[in-house]
Amino acid sequence: MTTNEMTKKSRNLILALLFLGWSLGNLDRYIMNYAVVSITGDLNLDASSTGIILSAFFLGYAIMQIPGGWLADKFGAKKILLFSVIMWSIFTGLTALAWSLVAMIIIRFLFGIGEGGFQPSSSKIIATIFPREERGRAMSIMLSSGGIVSLIVPLLAAYLLGTIGWRTMFVVIGAIGAVIAFLYWKYIKLPQDEAVDNNNNENASTKINFKELLKTPLMWNLIIAYFCIYAVNWGLVSWIPTYLQKNRGLDLMSIGWAQTIPAIATIIGIYGSGYIIDKLPRGMDKILGSISCGVIGILLYLMFTAKSVTMFIGYQTVVTLFLAFVITMLPAIVLKKLPSSITGSAMGIANTGGQLAGFVTPMAIGFMVDAFNGSFDAAFWMLIGFAVICIISLLTLNDQKGSLLNS
Incomplete structure (x- = not known):
């Protein structure tokens, strides 16, 4: 079977399975932001220690981005996909055994x-099985898993933490991962030419090594943009439950209901962004992305100066719409502008920036909150600064030059 012989039904089945895996990965990351409230109580941790726990995952995740992408290009995406799901399922389950901060x-x-x-x-895999004009929508479906999970997690976490506790909860999530790994092994069937990087007849004669990819200015703009927008995203996602509890006086169940509104906005924003991005003329995506980052910066200021929880949630909801557009746009640039033969490596490099932000930002916010006696004001100003840097990175992004972009 070659790429061109794949049926729409086969593509959609693989897309559905990938969506399932992305959903589980997002479930673990999001639910940790709620579980950490109970974990810090059990392990007697302060805000700085909480930030380190939230950041530890992202350090490992960031370190593996580039090797993971390179391995997917060299040995096949399905093999690396299976390895990833099996490994994260094991360590998700082992989270239940943690007995100290270090563990x-x-x-x-x-x-x-x-x-x-x-x-x-x-x-x-998306770049392998989907034509270019459908990749933005396919990626938006993958990314929408984060919005859907963020809609479910607040209430699910409140229920599970109050019934079975955080340790048993992580065992259950790990077991679900094992099931998904089996489904991947049995049902994901890729074209034969995926292994030789000659799919969709795109740049079959183009040979681009890893060093050339790193020298491409586009990649460095993407790394910076990824870092900045994900610093805002993970800064908000990881600390808003704690912020609303300690600074706005809400309990976990109230936080859960309040966070369903931004979650719904995220789903709508990501799905809509995928369709918009696929139809935009060349160069317009980065302009709209820059404008979105400007709006995000303004709304972040309005969030932490909001006089009521209702206003805070309202501003947060609008922020998530603009965040959704930028977060969908960045991987779409990789999938559309670069040859699919190097998509794994390129996505790994670009996403390293985003995951380093996931490592740095929660930890930095934890230290800031301790340093300013529980105030989150400095943390919000830091996130506003990242939004400004993202504007500069997108405005200077050049996708008109270089052999990598002439595909």
Whole structure:
């Protein structure tokens, strides 16, 4: 079977399975932001220690992005996909055994290593089986899993943490991962030419090595943009439950209901962004992305100066719409502008920036909150600064030059 012989039904089945895996990965990451409230109580941790736990996963995840993408290009995306799901399932389950801060940090770091190859390998599969004009929508479906999970997690976490506790909860999530790994092994069938990087007849004669890819200015703009937008995203996602509890006086169940509104906006924003991006003329995506980052910066200021929880949630909801557009646009640039033969490596390099932000930002916010006696104001100003840097990175992004972009 070659790429061109794949039926729409086969593509959609693979896309559905990938969506399932992305959903589980997002479930673990999002639910940890709620579980950490109970974990810090059990392990007697302060805000700085909490930030380190939240960041440990992202350090491992970031370290594995580039190797994971390179391995997917060299040995096949399905093999790396299976390895990732199996590894993260094991360490998700082992999270339940953590008995101290050090043990939790090590387990979450190794969990990140395990999951690190998933996004570049799954992105390569999308580039392998879908034509260019459908890749933005396919990626938006993958990314929408984050919005759907963020809609479910607040209430699910409140229920599970109040019934079975955080340790049993992570065992259950790990078991679900094992089931998904089996489904991948049995049902994901890729074209034969995926292994030789000659799919869709795109740049079959183009041979691009890893060093050339790193020298491409486009990649460095993407790394910076990924870092900045994900710093905003993970800064909000990881600390808003704690912020709303400690600074706005909400309990976990109230936080869960309040966060369903931004979650619905995220789903709508990501799905809509995928369709918009596929129809935009060349160069317009980065302009709209820059404008979105400007709006995000303004709304972040309005969030932390909001006089009521209702206003805070309202501004947060609008922020998620603009975040959704930028977060969908960046991987779409990789899938559309670069040859699919190097999609795994390119996605791994670009996403390293985003995952380093996931490592740095929660930890930095934890230290800032301790340093300013529980105030989150400095943390919000830091996120606003990242939004400004993202604007500069997108405006200077040049996709008109270089052999890598002439596909």
